[in-house]
Amino acid sequence: MTDGYVVATDGACKGNPGPTGWAWVAADGHWAAGSLPVGTNNIGELLALLAALTDHASVADLVIQADSKYAIDTYEKWMSGHERRGWKTAAGAPVKNREILEDLIVARDARRAAGLPDVVLEHVRGHSGHVLNEWADERAVRASQHAERGLESSWSSHGGQDLIDVSAAPKKRR
Numbered sequence: 164m165t166d167g168y169v170v171a172t173d174g175a176c177k178g179n180p181g182p183t184g185w186a187w188v189a190a191d192g193h194w195a196a197g198s199l200p201v202g203t204n205n206i207g208e209l210l211a212l213l214a215a216l217t218d219h220a221s222v223a224d225l226v227i228q229a230d231s232k233y234a235i236d237t238y239e240k241w242m243s244g245h246e247r248r249g250w251k252t253a254a255g256a257p258v259k260n261r262e263i264l265e266d267l268i269v270a271r272d273a274r275r276a277a278g279l280p281d282v283v284l285e286h287v288r289g290h291s292g293h294v295l296n297e298w299a300d301e302r303a304v305r306a307s308q309h310a311e312r313g314l315e316s317s318w319s320s321h322g323g324q325d326l327i328d329v330s331a332a333p334k335k336r337r
Contacts (some may be wrong), residue, residue, distance in 0.1 A: 167224030167283065170215045170278035171295030174207020174231065175303035177311055186212035186228060186308025187227075188298040192326035197303040197317035199226070208234040209263045216270040218321070230296055239284060241268055253316030270283060297332040307316045 164331045169190040184334030188194040195214055199206065208231040215227050229235055245251070245258045247269060250257055274281065285294045288299065309316060326328050 167226040168222045169226045169228060169252065170219060171213035171228040171293070171297065172196065172208070172215050172231075172234070173229070173289070173296060173299035174204055174209070174211050174234075175203040175300065175307040176202060176207055177307050179204050180234045182209045182307050184303040184308070184309030184310060185209075185214065186299045186302030187211055187215040188295050188302060188305060188327060188329065190295060190329060192329050193320040194298070194302055194304040194327055195317065195319035195321070197280055197315075197316055198306040200310050200313045202310075205231075206260055206263065207235055207307070209237065209260055211299070211303065212238060212264060213266055213270060214317075216267070216274075218257045218319070220273060221277070221279075222269070223279050223306040224319070225279075226285060227282055228287045228293075228295060230287055230293075230300075232286060235284045235286055237264065238267060238271070241284070292332065294329055294332045298327055301333040 164269050165181040165215050170187050174185045180201055183199040186196035197205050212234045219225050242264045247282045250258045318324050
């Protein structure tokens with residue numbers, strides 16, 4: 164068992180680009196999700212990470228589990244270098260999703276300024292029975308379905324939605 168407050172994140176996209184959803188689900192059943200009418204899977208993954216960070220800005224021992232190596236590597240390895248290079252990749256191309264990366268840097272730096280330890284990011288294998296990841300995927304897919312109707316929105320257990328029973332994975336809807 165991982166120590167700390169554990170939150171799993173996931174993104175979903177119908178197409179790529181296409182209607183996009185993101186979500187985080189915590190071990191205590193709290194959750195949040197959101198939709199964008201047009202985005203990519205990477206945007207969904209990054210927005211889920213950003214929401215998990217900002218929604219838990221005061222949590223000292225925050226552990227975020229993600230099935231996206233892209234989101235983890237962006238946060239841990241790449242975004243600071245992109246910023247130093249004037250938002251260019253190592254190859255000199257413009258960085259994709261710059262606005263989200265700038266927001267991630269702000270969230271990271273706010274934790275540090277508050278004297279909180281850096282968030283711990285853990286990679287989990289997606290669609291492999293990891294209960295929190297399965298719930299994050301379920302919420303992100305639902306949000307992407309909402310986005311298919313052209314709607315941008317967000318929902319949260321902190322905003323009046325019911326908590327999720329995370330003692331078991333969600334039932335498959337296929």
